[in-house]
Amino acid sequence: MHGLLAGVLAQLAVPQVGLSAVFLVAFVSATLLPMGSEPAVLALVTARPDLFWPAVAVATLGNTLGGALSWWMGRGAVHARDAWRARQAEPATPSLAERHPRAQAWLLRWGPAACLLSWLPVVGDPLCAVAGWLRLPFWPCVFYMAVGKALRYITLTALLMRCC
Numbered sequence: 001m002h003g004l005l006a007g008v009l010a011q012l013a014v015p016q017v018g019l020s021a022v023f024l025v026a027f028v029s030a031t032l033l034p035m036g037s038e039p040a041v042l043a044l045v046t047a048r049p050d051l052f053w054p055a056v057a058v059a060t061l062g063n064t065l066g067g068a069l070s071w072w073m074g075r076g077a078v079h080a081r082d083a084w085r086a087r088q089a090e091p092a093t094p095s096l097a098e099r100h101p102r103a104q105a106w107l108l109r110w111g112p113a114a115c116l117l118s119w120l121p122v123v124g125d126p127l128c129a130v131a132g133w134l135r136l137p138f139w140p141c142v143f144y145m146a147v148g149k150a151l152r153y154i155t156l157t158a159l160l161m162r163c164c
Contacts, residue, residue, distance in 0.1 A: 018044040022055055026040070027063065030063040030064070030065070030066025038153075040059075056150070059153050060150040064145050067118050067145040068145070071132035074130055075133065076132075077132075111140070115131055119149050
C-alpha cells in the first residue's frame, strides 16, 4: 500500500501533471461541490518543495476561477428565478435576501470586500454565489476572492509543510 501511495504521489509530482491536477482540484473545490483542494496542493509541495510558489499560484488561479463561476451561477439564478416568477400565476415566495435580511445587509455594506472571506470552509463558496445573486460588481469581487484565496494557500501550505 505504501508503495502504491508513493507511486501516485510521484506521478502527481511531475510538474506537467501535478500542477494541472492542482488547478483542476482547486477549480472544482471552489464551486458548490463539497471538496477540498488543500490535500492536492500539500501532496504536490511535499513531493516537490521547489514547486511551492507555482503550486500556490496555480491553486489560487483555479480556486479564484471557480469562485468566479459560482458568482456567475448566482447571477444566473436571479435571472432564472425572475423568469420563472414571471411565468407563474402563484404568489412569489420570499427570496433568500428577504429571508435573511441581516446577511444581505452585511454583504451589501461590505460589498465586494466581503469576498475576502471566500476562502472560508462551508460559507466561502456560497458567499461567491450570493455576491453574484446580489449583483455585486464582478471584477472587484474576483480581486478580493483572489487575495483571500492566495493568503489561505500560502498560509496553510507553509504551516503544513513546517508541521509535517
